[in-house]
Amino acid sequence: MLLMSNQEHYLSLVNEIQEHNRRYYLQDNPLVSDAEYDQLMRELRSLEEQHPDWIVKDSPTQTVGADTEEAAEHALLARSPFAPIQHLHRMTSLDNAFDDADLQSFEDRINRVLGTSGQTYHYTCELKIDGLSINVHYHNGNLIWAATRGNGVIGEDVTQNLLTIPGIPRKLEGVPEHLEVRGEVFMTKEEFLRLNAEAEELGGTVFKNPRNAAAGSLRQKDASITASRKLQVNFYALGSTEGLSIQTQWDLLTWLQGHGFQTNPYSKRVQGWQEATDYHREMIQQRPQFPVDADGSVIKVDRFDLQNELGFTSRAPRWAIAYKFPVEEARTVLRDITINVGRTGKLAPLAVLDPVDVEGSTVARATLHNEDFIRDLDLHLGDTVVIRKAGGVIPEIVRVVTELRPEGSVLFQFPKECPVCHHEVTRDPENADTYCVNPECPSQSYQRILHFIHKGAMDIAGMGEKTLEQLVNTGIVKSVADLYDLNLETLLKIERMGEKNATKLLQQLQDSKTRPLSRLIFGLGIRYVGARNAELLEKHFPDLDALLNASEQTLCNIPGLGDRIAESVYHALQDQNMRDVVERLRGQGLNFKSTFEAAGEELAGLTFVITGSLSQPRDDVKKRLERLGARVTGSVTKKTDYVLAGEDAGSKLDKARDLGVKVIDETTLDALIAEKTKA
Numbered sequence: 127m128l129l130m131s132n133q134e135h136y137l138s139l140v141n142e143i144q145e146h147n148r149r150y151y152l153q154d155n156p157l158v159s160d161a162e163y164d165q166l167m168r169e170l171r172s173l174e175e176q177h178p179d180w181i182v183k184d185s186p187t188q189t190v191g192a193d194t195e196e197a198a199e200h201a202l203l204a205r206s207p208f209a210p211i212q213h214l215h216r217m218t219s220l221d222n223a224f225d226d227a228d229l230q231s232f233e234d235r236i237n238r239v240l241g242t243s244g245q246t247y248h249y250t251c252e253l254k255i256d257g258l259s260i261n262v263h264y265h266n267g268n269l270i271w272a273a274t275r276g277n278g279v280i281g282e283d284v285t286q287n288l289l290t291i292p293g294i295p296r297k298l299e300g301v302p303e304h305l306e307v308r309g310e311v312f313m314t315k316e317e318f319l320r321l322n323a324e325a326e327e328l329g330g331t332v333f334k335n336p337r338n339a340a341a342g343s344l345r346q347k348d349a350s351i352t353a354s355r356k357l358q359v360n361f362y363a364l365g366s367t368e369g370l371s372i373q374t375q376w377d378l379l380t381w382l383q384g385h386g387f388q389t390n391p392y393s394k395r396v397q398g399w400q401e402a403t404d405y406h407r408e409m410i411q412q413r414p415q416f417p418v419d420a421d422g423s424v425i426k427v428d429r430f431d432l433q434n435e436l437g438f439t440s441r442a443p444r445w446a447i448a449y450k451f452p453v454e455e456a457r458t459v460l461r462d463i464t465i466n467v468g469r470t471g472k473l474a475p476l477a478v479l480d481p482v483d484v485e486g487s488t489v490a491r492a493t494l495h496n497e498d499f500i501r502d503l504d505l506h507l508g509d510t511v512v513i514r515k516a517g518g519v520i521p522e523i524v525r526v527v528t529e530l531r532p533e534g535s536v537l538f539q540f541p542k543e544c545p546v547c548h549h550e551v552t553r554d555p556e557n558a559d560t561y562c563v564n565p566e567c568p569s570q571s572y573q574r575i576l577h578f579i580h581k582g583a584m585d586i587a588g589m590g591e592k593t594l595e596q597l598v599n600t601g602i603v604k605s606v607a608d609l610y611d612l613n614l615e616t617l618l619k620i621e622r623m624g625e626k627n628a629t630k631l632l633q634q635l636q637d638s639k640t641r642p643l644s645r646l647i648f649g650l651g652i653r654y655v656g657a658r659n660a661e662l663l664e665k666h667f668p669d670l671d672a673l674l675n676a677s678e679q680t681l682c683n684i685p686g687l688g689d690r691i692a693e694s695v696y697h698a699l700q701d702q703n704m705r706d707v708v709e710r711l712r713g714q715g716l717n718f719k720s721t722f723e724a725a726g727e728e729l730a731g732l733t734f735v736i737t738g739s740l741s742q743p744r745d746d747v748k749k750r751l752e753r754l755g756a757r758v759t760g761s762v763t764k765k766t767d768y769v770l771a772g773e774d775a776g777s778k779l780d781k782a783r784d785l786g787v788k789v790i791d792e793t794t795l796d797a798l799i800a801e802k803t804k805a
């Protein structure tokens with residue numbers, strides 16, 4: 127009887143892990159942390175060791191990736207452009223080690239299989255970058271396709287997407303007819319944070335960790351989205367080394383570098399499991415400095431002849447092991463929960479913590495997402511909480527240490543009104559987000575205006591956050607249109623605002639009226655419309671009026687925009703408040719025309735250097751010059767034709783004078799372009 131229920135438990139564990147695999151591999155959206163997942167796998171493995179007769183064929187210990195049939199079907203149906211591709215040689219996973227003893231028994235096992243005893247082997251130690259594996263196929267030296275691992279036998283075709291990643295050789299010399307080169311596609315922590323901040327702001331997908339972000343970005347139907355995500359790839363294996371004279375993993379890494387493949391710089395060759403643990407510890411030390419998240423070291427038997435003798439299990443090589451980095455947890459005290467009200471009115475709760483060190487940096491804040499997240503954690507102010515870093519980057523509260531809960535503490539109550547304007551709030555029925563619905567909420571206005579003036583939008587650098595805060599709090603500025611009604615007299619009433627800065631700010635506001643239309647569209651802060659979609663809209667419509675008058679269908683038909691975004695643009699522009707603001711901006715003389723200059727040859731063959739501050743963002747000026755055929759470089763040489771100088775130009779100007787290079791200002795540039803256009 128007891129045995130039965132144990133076996134039932136085993137089967138339900140198999141099911142549970144299979145579900146986690148589907149969420150992780152097929153949806154890039156896991157439910158549990160990797161540490162929790164690994165815990166479940168360890169339990170499964172230990173049950174299978176005790177009862178080998180229970181082991182089912184599709185147990186996660188016997189398979190790679192998500193459920194075989196379903197994964198193949200997924201590749202076939204769910205992403206039809208992602209046709210299934212069969213790997214020439216099977217792709218496997220890796221077995222794990224969690225402590226030094228595991229590593230020692232790894233070497234012992236090798237000794238047993240090879241019939242040796244007490245021998246130490248050479249290992250190539252590498253970082254285990256947490257991304258997704260990729261198989262790149264070369265036929266007669268030409269890159270012909272690339273696929274994800276999938277279930278190890280069949281993966282998804284991601285050739286177009288992979289080709290957007292720089293630094294992957296398209297052609298190889300002197301290689302066998304068929305060659306599979308394998309590596310890991312990943313996203314740096316920095317890019318991951320940038321992407322999530324953007325998604326947070328625009329309402330896109332927020333990823334749990336860099337690994338999910340890399341997978342989600344590579345598996346995009348639109349390759350231009352993949353291109354915008356700055357993925358990278360490190361290579362570490364070949365499907366087969368047949369026909370090549372490489373004998374060891376260490377030499378393989380050298381061979382890959384020699385053929386133009388990016389490899390990870392932290393690799394090292396060592397002897398014996400003890401030296402391998404030293405490498406592992408060194409990597410733990412350095413982990414906080416890695417630009418990318420790594421979740422362990424991979425220890426590989428170096429010699430290929432030994433690897434061949436050791437062979438594979440159904441899911442992993444017997445000659446390699448992934449020694450996982452420990453998951454660092456820290457305890458600290460939750461002092462407060464503050465709520466920010468964002469541009470869209472979303473209430474964003476933030477935990478204020480006693481500062482504590484986790485994985486090499488000090489954590490004093492953690493996002494709490496929404497009401498349900500706080501409720502599920504059962505957070506009371508004053509609670510001792512356990513902190514972890516998801517994907518080595520984002521601090522999160524994992525649980526409360528209830529034994530240490532101070533007496534008399536009360537459950538945190540999510541506010542029933544906006545903490546800033548005290549207006550009522552509503553909860554989005556689809557997710558657990560709560561919104562302040564007051565269109566005149568000062569916090570929303572502040573965030574909306576902040577978005578409008580920030581660098582990527584209208585770029586009004588002279589308006590600091592503190593200045594804006596005062597302007598909003600005193601009611602002088604309620605919408606972006608009010609910015610253009612500011613005058614010297616009003617600005618001088620602002621604390622710490624002198625005449626010089628005020629004049630400069632007014633000039634910047636004046637200059638911003640001629641910004642490209644895409645910057646204005648972006649600045650309006652429409653949900654899902656980032657810089658890229660704003661440019662798409664500017665390219666598509668001759669002016670803002672054409673966009674305002676566009677039907678939802680017209681917007682849906684814009685290639686690359688997508689229905690969800692089109693719908694959001696349409697509704698945002700129908701809003702009466704938005705219309706009022708737009709009309710005022712028109713009256714204030716802002717540029718509504720698409721200034722998308724068709725690419726031309728006017729400046730072909732000329733090299734420019736830009737220096738000093740111009741009336742327009744330097745990036746826009748650079749893009750314009752390049753569209754007209756010019757080259758824009760960073761330093762002045764004899765080959766420079768023009769130095770375009772703005773205010774406060776420094777050493778580059780001196781250099782230009784020394785070398786006798788022509789120095790021009792923006793007006794002269796316009797005249798030059800006009801002249802060349804006529805010619």
Ligand SMILES: NC(=O)c1ccc[n+]([C@@H]2O[C@H](COP(=O)([O-])OP(=O)(O)OC[C@H]3O[C@@H](n4cnc5c(N)ncnc54)[C@H](O)[C@@H]3O)[C@@H](O)[C@H]2O)c1
Nearest residue numbers: 146147150156158159160163219220252254255259362424
């Ligand atoms: N949270 C969840 O729900 C969930 C679900 C499934 C899997 N997971 C995580 O994924 C892990 C299992 O996933 P897996 O089967 O993809 O295996 P894995 O990620 O543990 O290890 C195998 C993979 O490591 C990668 N790798 C990186 N650097 C490498 C190198 N230098 N040499 C060789 N391989 C290298 C390869 O892509 C290889 O396929 C679990 O331990 C867990 O952490 C989590």
Ligand SMILES: [Zn+2]
Nearest residue numbers: 544547562567
């Ligand atoms: Zn409010």
